[in-house]
Amino acid sequence: MDLGLDDKTALVTGGGGRIGSEDCETLAAEGAEIVVLDVDEDGAETVADGIEDDGGTAHAVECDLTDREDVATTIEAIREETGGIDVLVNNAGMVDARARVENFEDDIWERDIAVNLTGSYNVTREVFPAMCERGWGRIVTMSSMAGWQGGFGQISYSATKAALIGFGKTLALEGAQSGVTSNVVAPSIVVGALADLPPDQLEEVDEHFARIAKATPMRQLGREEDVANLVAYLASEQSSYITGQVVGVTGGIDLFSF
Template identity: 85%
Template sequence: MDFGLSDKTALVTGGGGRIGSEDCEVLAEEGAEVVVLDVDEDQAQETADGIEEDGGTAHAVVCDITDRDAVADTVEGIREETGGVDILVNNAGMVDARARMEDFEADIWDRDVSINLTGSYNVTREVFPAMCDRGWGRVINMSSMAGWQGGFGQASYAATKAALIGFGKTLALEGAQDGVTANIIAPSIVVGALADLPIDQLEQVDEHFARIAKATPMRQLGTEGDVANLVAYLSSEQASYITGQVVGVTGGIDLFSF
């Protein structure tokens, strides 16, 4: 299926990471010109180089999305080079903090709010008005099952991922009459090649992953590709009537089952 992205520019924040790089690669395969934005120059360049080697078009851009002035300058440079951003994937985020509330450090909370939530605001603020002016755009916020259901020991992560749902729905309302859609993806855990392992083998690698797989009706974990394929679809012409939706990539773990 042709998703109609051959004349579109996609900006993916955290584009050098596991999920972000897969998003970039799939969008490029669908014909989009991809801006791989990351604070890590090496990861951004590696992702962009891989896309170029496969025949796609990509640009590695280094930016700290918590720096509002830097974001404004960076987006202006992207606009001058590409003509403007048509697709924004707010993917950058931190997920390394784990502590119960009484031990949760304030500086970690502040860091995660700054990156996961305010960083997404900073980038969106610079590209969303131009999308509305042009009459076409796609914004995709990367939330999480933790944003839906909470996450034990993950106060900052769960809170910011929940906030991205409200943020995305607000963008959907504001862009609805201007040809701009906004949707939210909420994955469960994705683990790359480990998803192919039977549960008994997965237990030998990571007991935590195995417990999640056992609780998933499909009895397996997801991959970065499962997320990226949905990103590509929600970016497409075919998804033009889908907006303000939270779409789980979960294998059914959010369902009541017994």
């Protein structure tokens, strides 16, 4: 299937990370020009260089999503260089904090709201109006199963990922008559090559991962490409009648089973 991305420019926030880099590479393989945006300039450059080596077109851009002025200046520069942003993947986020609410650190709470939620708002606010003016755009926002169902010890992550569901649905409403779709992707845990390990070996590596795999009807964890393939489809011409949806990439872990 031709996803119709050959003449599109896609910006992926957190593009230097595990899932973000896979999103970038998959969109590039479909012909999109990629903007790898990350606060880690070296990470962004590594991803962009890899795409260029494979024959694609990519730009590495350093930007702090929590700095509204930096975001505005950066998006304007990207627009001048590429001609405009057709696809925005709100992928950047922090997921490293774990503590019960009574022990949670206030500065981590504030950081995660600033990056996960306000960062997505800052960049979308700069990109969305131009999409509506052109009459075509795709916004894909990364939530999580923790945003659907909560996550023990993940109060800031779960809260921000839940908020992003409302964020994405609101954009869908506001862009619906302007050719702009907005959808939310909600993965369970993705672990790359560890997903190939049999249960006994996975348990030796990480007991937490092993418990999640056993609770998943497919009895395996996800891979970054499982997420990226969905992102590419939702970013495509072919998904034009899909908007305001929350799509899980979960192996069925959100299903009731016994």
